[in-house]
Amino acid sequence: MEDKRELLKQPLHGIYIPIGLIIFGTLMFGYEYLPYSIGFIVVVCSTQLFFAYKRRSSMDKVKWQDFELVDKTIIAPMTTIYRFKLNRDDEVLDIPTGHHLACCFTINGKDEVRYYSPISNQFDAGFFDIMVKHYEHGVVTKRLAQVAEGQTVKFRGPFGKLDYKPNMAKELGLIAGGSGITPILQVITKIITSPDDTTKVKLVFANNSEKDILLRAEIDEIASRYPGFSVEYVLTTPSEDWTGSSGYVTKEIVEKFLPSPDPENKIFVCGPPEMKKSVAKITADLGYQKESVFFF
């Protein structure tokens, strides 16, 4: 249920109505009360400005802000979840679904900017998480791995093109490759935590081998708890005992595990450029409308 006290944060209820009432009262009771009225108006405006300043988001679209690293968890041989502190303990990094942040390190005098899609959700207060796949020669990921807890990293944002709206599709097909799961996970989390969103979600998650499947336990748990969500893992180089799909994401896999090319259905894709190119061709061949397929 909506907290009615939240209404006071809106200019209408927090500023305009109280000021309107005091002006009305002054007109009614006489101009000799004007100095008191002005004093009251100054107090109301200053209080609202002070609280608005305190409530401001830690993240800015234009200005780089420093965020303290508070935790890092290695979840796979080359993948780490980094947790960064927000300004306030009750603040939530409520960015639009599927959007990302820019992260900047100044290396040898040059600003190196890379993008990361937070995996924390709208209920995680006081921090945000990014999941990063490390590359042996990756400029930023190598530097990020050296950051110790208590040190800060520069971020700004959010940025992104996806305009996700609840129930914008009857069935939503998601195709992720490797660390491309991060914005896809944001979409899944948004849907399963929004009771009004009844979208059926089908995920195809492609990786090299079983050990490369990021957040598999979390994804499997979602699949077991939410009947409207299903997942198919596809491995390029599976072990002999792998019983799931293998190879690349093919036409047959899209046909078998993703929603049909109905205009009411949509497909979101995030992965390496080669995978995106191949999926673009497959979906076009299968008859999906261009505007039904979104590439992160």
Ligand SMILES: Cc1cc2nc3c(=O)[nH]c(=O)nc-3n(C[C@H](O)[C@H](O)[C@H](O)COP(=O)(O)OP(=O)(O)OC[C@H]3O[C@@H](n4cnc5c(N)ncnc54)[C@H](O)[C@@H]3O)c2cc1C
């Ligand atoms: C919108 C968006 C969201 C993203 N979200 C995430 C996310 O949530 N998590 C995540 O892990 N990544 C994400 N990425 C990718 C991320 O932004 C970086 O590209 C990635 O972390 C690699 O950065 P890097 O500086 O370490 O590697 P780079 O230095 O940019 O190198 C990338 C790759 O190229 C190789 N390479 C570099 N230089 C050379 C060279 N001279 N010759 C040959 N190969 C070379 C590296 O070894 C590595 O394999 C996202 C990207 C975008 C565009």
